[in-house]
Amino acid sequence: MSMKPEQALKEIEKLRKRIAEMDEQYYAFTQPTISDYEYDQLVRKLRELEEQFPQFKTTKSPVNKIGTDVSPGARVIRHKERMYSLDNAYSLDELAEFLLKIADAQGAFPEVTLEHKLDGFSINLYYENGILQYAVTRGDGYEGEDVTANVRTIGSIPTMIAYADPIEVRGEIFLPISEFIRINSEREKAGEKQFANPRNAAAGTIKLKDSRIVSERNLEAFFYTVGLFNHHDVTRQSDLLAFLKSNEFPVNPYTKVAKSLKEIRAYCAEWDKRRSELDVDIDGIVVKINSFKLQKELGFTAKSPKWAIAYKFKAQEKKTRLLNVIFQVGRTGAVTPVAELEPVYISGSTVSRATLHNDDEIKRLGIRIGDMVTVIKSGEIIPKILGADLSMRPSDAKEIVLPEHCPVCGSPLFREEEGVITYRAFCRS
Numbered sequence: 001m002s003m004k005p006e007q008a009l010k011e012i013e014k015l016r017k018r019i020a021e022m023d024e025q026y027y028a029f030t031q032p033t034i035s036d037y038e039y040d041q042l043v044r045k046l047r048e049l050e051e052q053f054p055q056f057k058t059t060k061s062p063v064n065k066i067g068t069d070v071s072p073g074a075r076v077i078r079h080k081e082r083m084y085s086l087d088n089a090y091s092l093d094e095l096a097e098f099l100l101k102i103a104d105a106q107g108a109f110p111e112v113t114l115e116h117k118l119d120g121f122s123i124n125l126y127y128e129n130g131i132l133q134y135a136v137t138r139g140d141g142y143e144g145e146d147v148t149a150n151v152r153t154i155g156s157i158p159t160m161i162a163y164a165d166p167i168e169v170r171g172e173i174f175l176p177i178s179e180f181i182r183i184n185s186e187r188e189k190a191g192e193k194q195f196a197n198p199r200n201a202a203a204g205t206i207k208l209k210d211s212r213i214v215s216e217r218n219l220e221a222f223f224y225t226v227g228l229f230n231h232h233d234v235t236r237q238s239d240l241l242a243f244l245k246s247n248e249f250p251v252n253p254y255t256k257v258a259k260s261l262k263e264i265r266a267y268c269a270e271w272d273k274r275r276s277e278l279d280v281d282i283d284g285i286v287v288k289i290n291s292f293k294l295q296k297e298l299g300f301t302a303k304s305p306k307w308a309i310a311y312k313f314k315a316q317e318k319k320t321r322l323l324n325v326i327f328q329v330g331r332t333g334a335v336t337p338v339a340e341l342e343p344v345y346i347s348g349s350t351v352s353r354a355t356l357h358n359d360d361e362i363k364r365l366g367i368r369i370g371d372m373v374t375v376i377k378s379g380e381i382i383p384k385i386l387g388a389d390l391s392m393r394p395s396d397a398k399e400i401v402l403p404e405h406c407p408v409c410g411s412p413l414f415r416e417e418e419g420v421i422t423y424r425a426f427c428r429s
Contacts, residue, residue, distance in 0.1 A: 008053045015046040016062055023067030036283075036312060040088050064302035068140035069121075071207060075146040077136045079124055080168050081227035084141060085303055086286065086310040092268060095287065095311045096261055102289070102298065102307075110289050113237045114256045114267045115224055117284040117310050119348060120174030121203045123151065124227060128166050132159045137206070141303070147206050153215035161247040168227030169249060175202040176279045177345060179218045184350065197348035198281050220280070223249040236290045257290060272313050281348050284312040315376045318351075319389065320344035322371045325356065325400045329408045337362060337400065339373075339385055347377040354383040362400050366390075370397035 003011070019042050022034060047063045050056060066085050070076055089095040103109045122138040135151035136144035151157055154173070175183075180198040187194050195201035205217050223244050225237075234240050238257050245251045254271070258264050268285050275282050289295050289307040298306040321342040328336050337356040344351055354375060356362050367373055371388035405412055 003049075003052075005053060005055070008049055009056055012046065012049050012053070012056050015042055015049070018042060019046065019062040023062065027067040027069040036088060037090055040090075066138070066141040066303055069137050069203070070139045070143075070145045074207075076139065076143045077134055077146050078143040079136070079139075079141075079227060080126065080166070082141050083122065083124060083138045083144075083170065083227065084300060084305055086308055087301075087304045088284075089309050089311045092265055092311070095264070095268075095309065098309050099261065099264070099287070102294075106294070109260060110294060111257060111259050111291065112264065113241070113288045113290050114258055114264060115286045115288070116252050116254055116271065116278075116280075116282040117286045117312075118172040118174055118222060118252075119197075119199050119281040119283045120172035120221075121199065121206060123147075123171060123173050123206075123221065125151070125157070125169045125223075126166070126228075127161055127163070127169065130161050130164050132157075145207065149211050150206050150208065150214040153211050154219050154221060156250045157221055158248045161249075163231070163243075163247050165230055167229050167231075169223055169244065170225045170227060171221055171223030171249070173202055173206055173219055173221045174198060174280050175205070175217065176220055177281065178279050181345065181350065183217060199348065221250055222252045224251065224255075224286075235292050237288050237292070237295075238290055268311055275313070275316070276318075282313075283348075284310050286310050316347045317374050317376050317386065318344045318346045319372050319374055320351075322367060322369055322373045322385075322388075324369060325362075327403055327407050329406060335403070335406065335413060337402070339367075341373070341375065341383075344375065346375060346383075351375060351377070351383045354385050356385065356400075359402050368393065368397040368399055370394045 022039055043063060050061060050063060089098060123135060124144060125135050126133045134146060134148045136146055138144050152159060175198040177198060180201055183201065184194040202219060205214055205219060208214050224241065226240065234243050241251050241255055256267055258267060264287065271285060287309055295307040300306060322339055323342055324340040325337050326340060328338055330336060339354045339356050341352050341354060365385060365387050367388045372392040373388050374386040376384055376386060403413065
């Protein structure tokens with residue numbers, strides 16, 4: 001049954017509001033509450049509805065806009081050339097479909113560059129006469145927040161380069177994982193709130209008013225593209241990376257040129273397995289058409305290039321020790337088991353707890369206290385235990401036993417008939 005226009009408009013308005021809220025959480029507060037995949041599904045659903053009902057299209061739709069990271073009241077500078085965001089592919093088949101579409105139109109498979117997709121913070125540097133004039137965030141793609149003073153404290157970013165013509169150099173500022181762990185450890189000892197993940201730490205740090213604190217946090221950066229640029233001898237992305245490196249910009253050393261789907265799949269599979277070896281968070285691989293001529297022919301959508309796409313890795317899995325299980329009492333009286341884990345760094349943050357939901361889930365997983373368990377972040381947000389490695393089970397592993405009385409007030413607990421949640425009968429606290 002097809003949707004009526006009035007129903008479509010209601011759903012479109014609902015999606016626009018939801019996406020705007022998620023943009024604010026991600027860009028303004030650097031605190032995403034849903035995964036990139038879930039966010040992209042909302043955008044895709046909105047795009048489909050707007051195509052189906054073009055009478056409701058608007059240039060202000062989130063489909064056509066990039067969320068802004070500019071702080072209220074901050075000084076902004078307009079980019080010489082617009083900054084875009086990348087579309088995502090969540091499977092190798094989806095990535096292949098994107099490339100084969102280009103191959104069919106061109107009559108040959110395109111040469112591409114393969115680059116790590118950093119989970120950092122986009123930055124735009126502008127140089128004139130070889131001297132850094134200013135540094136700004138991506139903002140809304142048209143203008144960004146002035147963070148020049150703080151960027152000057154990052155030792156790996158050159159303030160003077162050999163290239164004298166005006167140029168915008170773009171890349172990603174990030175906090176190395178080792179620095180993230182060090183800073184959070186110091187903040188914990190000082191009784192301060194810890195950062196949720198390295199990206200949040202980098203985004204928050206680059207906007208601090210005190211540049212001395214910024215310099216102490218040892219931010220790093222990699223650069224991989226340009227905005228304004230008039231060097232006509234540079235005709236490929238691989239040449240551009242070499243040009244940037246020759247001007248002393250830090251460039252990711254693991255970039256590769258590929259000419260076939262087989263090479264692309266192998267590179268993606270390799271770094272999906274090896275990403276834990278790096279001291280920087282990567283959440284996928286960016287695939288770009290190497291030829292600037294072909295890039296120009298392909299052009300852009302309202303918010304993304306048609307010559308590049310980000311292949312996103314699946315949720316990362318890590319093993320760690322289950323140290324204990326505690327029982328929390330919720331607002332409704334539900335008693336929920338929570339796993340206390342030996343802290344493990346996974347998908348951008350240190351995880352030390354994971355909900356076990358209820359007794360049935362504990363039995364399904366077959367886990368015991370002392371087990372080595374496999375943990376993922378469900379949707380890259382919520383920690384979740386997948387199961388235990390029975391070959392590593394210690395001889396003193398203990399069964400998890402639900403309490404008979406409320407851990408808060410001592411009142412008896414009960415479980416509804418055919419239900420899975422345990423409740424307290426009453427609470428005097």
